[in-house]
Amino acid sequence: MAKPVSIEVWNPSGKYRVVSTKPMPGTRWINLLVQNDVRLEICTEKKTILSVEDIIALIGDKCDGVIGQLTEDWGEQLFSTLSKAGGKAFSNMAVGYNNVDVDAANKYGVAVGNTPGVLTETTAELAASLSLAAARRIVEADEFMRAGLYDGWLPHLFVGNLLKGQTVGVIGAGRIGSAYARMMVEGFKMNLIYYDLYQSTRLEKFITAYATFLKASGETPVTWKRAATMDEVLQEADIISLHPVLDKTTYHLVNKERLAKMKKEAILINCSRGPVIDEAALVEHLKQNPMFRVGLDVFEEEPYMKPGLAELKNAIVVPHIASASKWTREGMATLAALNVLGKIKGYPVWFDANRVEPFLNENAQPPAASPSIVNAKALGLPTSKL
């Protein structure tokens, strides 16, 4: 039995008991739960990642729902415990849910929530920021300046690459991948090559229309191409951004062999999930190819990096901050809380998980619905007609 974990309690006399495995940004999510007669217990344990035992101790004998994090292992054991405690809902404070065994949740009748819609723009923006920082060697230059090494302007200091006319490659042209592609194509007049199992018609139409506009303005039109294979993207693109979901088929999607297929001076960006890249192979590739650059927001074994990565000048590493804007993180906390609350209250599931703005309007009460339940169909949950 794990020793008791430290908690902060809100509304002790509340009818429903909800546990949050971490303190989350903002106060709106807390207020919404408290207003709806919830006793909220927030785990304040100073620990990187809570173990399964820690979470079992938190759930206790009676628990209506849990708000958790992507770093936790939500499988058979936890869903069984939550179900026995009368729990009806669990929500990740994340868009991804590769840490969740959805089949186990279905078995115990627990709704699994996630927080899409609020992350698209901010994650695409971070991928674009990392692309720019790598292309123009911003982080290296900043480090050079801080070391006091700037003793006069020199023409060959941190010469980067102009983005215009280069090719941006996107692997996984879903919401985030498409938003990133649009930023890079429209903003920097890059050409696009993308790989996805499904055709991204909206993205293709957007770029075609933009190319027509450029041509009419007397400029070189941009181009797009849907690649038949992922390797085609790796071989042709100057900047490659990864936006796949993480599952068995995408684990180590970028490995030693695939890194070798990329251009020697390519830039690789990952704001999706760490295990999509074989990080040890990447470290070796970066060492052997000093002109190859990488921008990473995620790592294979967070919060750790593979040995050698932190010492490399041709790597930009940031601590999983794709969603780290105040508005985004507070929005994620709100959506996660409302997923759990909605299920406890017996509300239907919102009709479109990507159109969650009504839940984020701070000047109005949120709709009586769960914003996004990934296993709604499997559990036969009704959908909101609002």
Place this chain on the structure above:
Amino acid sequence: MAEEAHNSNSMNALPKVLVLGPPTCFITLQPLYSHKFHFLNPHTSSLSLQHFLHHHHHHPSSVSAVLCGASYSVTANVLCLLPALRLIVTTSAGTDHIDLAECRRRGIQVAGAGELFSEDVADMAVALLTDVMRKISAADRYLRTQQNHDTTPWDFFTFGSKLAGKRVGIIGLGSIGMEVAKRLESFGCIILYNSKHKKASVSYPFYSSMVDLATTCDALVLCCALNEQTKHIINREVMLALGKQGFIVNVGRGGLIDEKELVKCLMEGEIGGAGLDVFENEPHVPKELLAMNNVVLSPHSAAFTVESMMNLCELMGGNLEAFFLNKPLITPVMLPQ
């Protein structure tokens, strides 16, 4: 021996171009154009410019063209040493290092880089803005120092600001400013601007007052030229108007910002952060900036990409060729009336 003399004679027959600086692209340009021009390189000599010009038969009256970079000040004193000078080709877009009034008085034409660097500089401006707002460099520094600690870095690293929906004021809506605007629009930013004149061709709101612009904006991007009117265009009043959540990016010239006041405002938390590619007294960078987490610093490298270097060589060579063939310059600089 005879061959050596022949080479020397053929070199003397070529038009002489005095190289001052030397400029950025000279290493690349020299081998490409050495069969067309005789480059005189005082930087390879220990002599002063005056002595160099009289040495090795390089008489000042034989020098009709100068090639220079932004780091070399072409003052009235330098021009006095070159009575036959008729052309200055500078590798920079800015011309504040050249005494343009004196050039006009002496009938010397000036050619610059024109709009060659506009897109490179615009890329850098957006790179600096996204970096300082999303805390890329700061996060990278943080993670490299935190890597051996048993803490979840993203639990403790403070939030950045997203660009979407932010109001960005562009100061100087010339070719660079326009390119910055186009890029930022793709991030969902709202563009406002201040320029010498209101532009009839754009729909962005125009602000004649810098304080009003700063009050309305979340970020300011400096893309204008440095002159008497624009020196310290960003002063304390403007910074206070921009506010505690506001960001400043400078890819223009260091003197556009009152640097002492910038340091003060950053230290006092009166503005949110800054992305600086240029400084008021280069290469001096205020020590206080080096320790700040909300600034991103770059060594005046906004214009320099592999692509721009190659294009610059072509343009500089093209301007020199045009001059010696009595053709119009490709990128002439307007001299003050």
